[in-house]
Amino acid sequence: MESKRFVLLDIDYITENDKAVIRLFGKLKGDEEGKSIIVLDKSFKPYIYVVPNDEEQCIEDLNEFDVEMVGWARKGYMGENKDFLKVTLYHPQDVPKLRDKIRSIDSVKDIMEHDIPFYRRYLIDKAIFPMAEVLVNGECLDNNSVNFMCESDVCVFEMKGDPKPIDSEFPELKTLSFDIEVHNPKGMPQAEEDPIIMISLSSNQGLQTVLSTKKSSLEFVETLKTEAHMLERFVEIVKSENPDLLIGYNSDNFDMPYIRDRATKLNVKMRIGTDGSGLKFMRRGYTNSALVKGRIHVDLYLLSRRYLQLDRYTLERVYKELFDEQKVDVPGDEIFEYWDDGGEKLKTLFKYSLDDAVSVTKIGEKLLPLSMELTRLVGQPFFDIARMATGQMVEWYLIRKAYEIGDMVPNKPSSSQYSERRGKKAEGGYVKDPVKGLHENIVSFDFRSLYPSIIISKNVSPDTLVLKCENEECYIAPELGHKFLKKPVGFVPSIIGNILKERVKLKNQMKDAVNPREKQVLDVQQQALKRLANSMYGVYGYSRFRWYRIECAEAVTAWGRDFIKKTMLKAEEYGFKAIYADTDGFYATFLPENEDISE
């Protein structure tokens, strides 16, 4: 037996002899630092839970299906412990195949946790986190003995027992940014006709290259005979640089699909995955995403939209925002002219192309740390986190926490529940329209984390919400009268409580930190916690959520309105006059003589 320690970058599963095999993709630590590893775990089994109507009959019925095992499991649900039937299946694909049939039998009331993707289930159940270190025991395999084709310098390892999470530092990742230029004289590029003329590459370790089919005196230009050679050279560079992250700008929807289409046309195999696989594309609702196995493809366009508040999100605009510098710009519809003209124009185009890739690297350095921390916090793959709405992050965070404390995860709403929920909207925060005019002696007041604080102090949670409150002590929301048990502490309040406590701890550590790098890391960690805590209130009011409860959303905002109004009244007793208020704060003027300023 050998053991390996590595930073977990990505995870998926493949099928071998009809059995699912989990693959953990990582970068080794210690003796073989920086080498890629693919760890195989053949022992993990898919499962779902069943809520029985008739226990005996249900077990009998379930055993009629082609399932591996049926057994009892005790789980917390809505504040009580209940017994569920845990059904272990042979293959993850059996879940979508069998779940509707299982749900529809008479002895079954409902099915639970049937829509948690296998790789996510693995991360949660094994308590391991992407972007953190993991220790595994087992043995190295011969790369030729596995049914994927990876390079000889990749360590393939079969795991025995469980992976062990290691409390680890923020990992240093190797990034490679890329950008393509296309010869498109007839408007938007058409992959069928318009060739790729340049591929620019920039790593965070100094590489700056532009591959092209034209020559140049510029030292960063590498000339290839044909477009096909250029694509092959791109594959070669990715393999030799072996980056953890591949970064582009709008690359999910432009560069990657374009590269795929040209490569197909030119019969080039884009084997840039650590396991020797090519580009994969996934439909994610309204957009696509491109993935490269073992590396993490990140599209900074998505992150820019999430983290920056701008009117437009062009690469140029985002760069200007973050660095306050103007980039060299070549309008998209003139690129072909710069190319055709040659000379100085071509030189400008080469510079522009490289500048785009370098800008992507620089923007990545600013935006990626927060996503990295969210990945370590939420515990889902970086690839997913970089494409997830904050609300979804909250949900996956809660799912992990539910597993940790032995709680059952509520189901997602059915389409009828969803449309019913969509009709309801909780009233928002209190807003006082601003008093017109120019005001002097302004003071401002605001609550720190108002909604998270209300959830904690009033124990607002789906599992503490009660219809009647006779023998127990309850908190009763203003206006609507929703009731919440004072004890025990609810699921969501306890989690927000821990997040806020952890954040205070980090902020104190930040004060004491002397090393600027350490301070910076702590700062990003506390920002990630803040993001999560602040979006947690939304869980209650968003119709797609598993922990949706409109009463909780209504109660939180009702208390919020109550607090702000009461505070304003109190302030008025002391001679302040509120001139504007919104949700968690207000502005007031101080008028000791009580002059009347309203119109």
Place this chain on the structure above:
DNA sequence: GGGGGCCGGGG
């Protein structure tokens, strides 16, 4: 004011 349709980025 509410529902439906379109678009974002990329060259």
Place this chain on the structure above:
DNA sequence: GTGTACGGCCCCC
């Protein structure tokens, strides 16, 4: 892949 997901703005009624 134990998938199938946005949100803001404009127009029109």
